Amino acid sequence: MTDIVETASVVAVPKAQEPRIVEMTRFGASGSRTLAISILTGLLIIVAWWTAARLAVVPRLFLPTPQDVLTQFRLIFNDGYAGASLGEHISASLFRILTAAAIAITAAIPIGLLMGLSRWAKGILDVPIEFYWPLPPLAYLPLMIIWLGIGETSKVTLLVLAMFAPICLSAQAGVRSLPIERVNAARSLGASRLQLFRDIVFPTALPEILTGIRIAFGVGWSTLVAAELIASNRGIGYMIMSASHFLATDVVFVGILIIAACAFVFGLAVRLLEALLVPWKGRL
């Protein structure tokens, strides 16, 4: 037999104050806000820098104060440096990296997807890509200069090669993450091969491709500055190089900060693009 233990409803007690809102205890840093901590850390680093320079822990020649750098930035902004205005230096660098990025992205996405799909494409292209991409780009920069001259072509080609590999490899990984059920679903809806490629394979690989593009920009900036240090008469890297010849550390600092700012903006742009294009990432 069944005993009915309790059927009465719980009597609601009127609340005197706001209820205490609780949530599950978290583990790890994901999801929590770090912006305030990051800003504070940034300020602390500047204060530490300022103090070290003021107390002359390191000679002024080697470590300028933040004010020195700011003054120098204004001077370069107004008068230019090493035969070109600041705008010309920055736009020379941006032109190289953006041209290279456009070419690398346009070529690497279809080639990477194809390598993920076709035995022949993978078999043929794996050999040259696996051979060249672990090489440091500066190792083959001399060859680029000998073959393509000292002008823009050699630098842009170097950057394209450096940026191509991460995008291409991530597109391949994206195809590998494609579940067979998704392909079958599309085929039973009557998708042709082209429709399957454009409407199913490409969007599936898109999150991985965007990650690849972020990595490519990281590689791109380091390669760009290194290439400009060696063979150029314009660009932020060149500015840093020529300043170092005169021990102008404040100019070197200006150059480094400009590169950091550019790289930061690029990273932010790709992340915004991610939020816009693949809002489902990690959720399904």
Place this chain on the structure above:
Amino acid sequence: MLKIERASVYFKTDQGRIVHALDQVSLDIPEKGFVVALGASGCGKSTLLNAIAGFLPLSEGAITLNGRSVSAPGSDRGVVFQKDTLFPWKNVTDNVALGLKFAGVSKAERTRRCEALLDLVGLSDFARAFPYELSGGMRQRVGIARALAADPDTLLMDEPFGALDSMTREQMQELLVTVWKQTGKRVFFITHSVEEALFLGTQVIVMSPRPGRIVARYNLDFVQRFAETGDARAIKTSSDFNDLREDIRTLLHGGQDARSAAE
């Protein structure tokens, strides 16, 4: 008529062992028929569905749909999968409309048909939602609407409610009966739930593994009774339903006991 004639499938595992997944299975599914394949995992029911869908070629035998041989996937056979396979970058409407888009149907016509289908599965308020915003049951409703969009001859359903909680599952079964009655589709449905099979099928085939084959067939009228009375509980608690459920359980478990005794 969907005709499956002496279909056999042999696989090779990665270790090189040969698996006899389907053995000489013959089955006819008439128009407006609702055939449910029931069996433990590994009995070949998914293999059979994959072959009908055209995802898997047969080793022996033949499958024909209205006289035409089945050899590749096509929009005349809509498939609803166990794992929901909605496209996460498309909202509900665009998911449902994808098959029509592939077929080159105009945007206005696509929207019109999607509205009717979402109405049918009770999701009119979620036309603009994205899959990750929906519950499991809602996603499967989108899956059903998507499979129906291209107006297929046959609906193939591979344990579509297997991942749902039992309450949602019963709601979905009743919804499916409504959809089936309204659209008059031929349905081939896979499950390992005896109760689900008895409630839904006009015909239930019980399958057994190693090799996968049909060991019993039942023609049933429970679904017809539900369509007429609308009272699922009365049917599921009726004595003939319960008796048959116990019979089939004995058949399924008895098969297992006999096999483990032999091994």
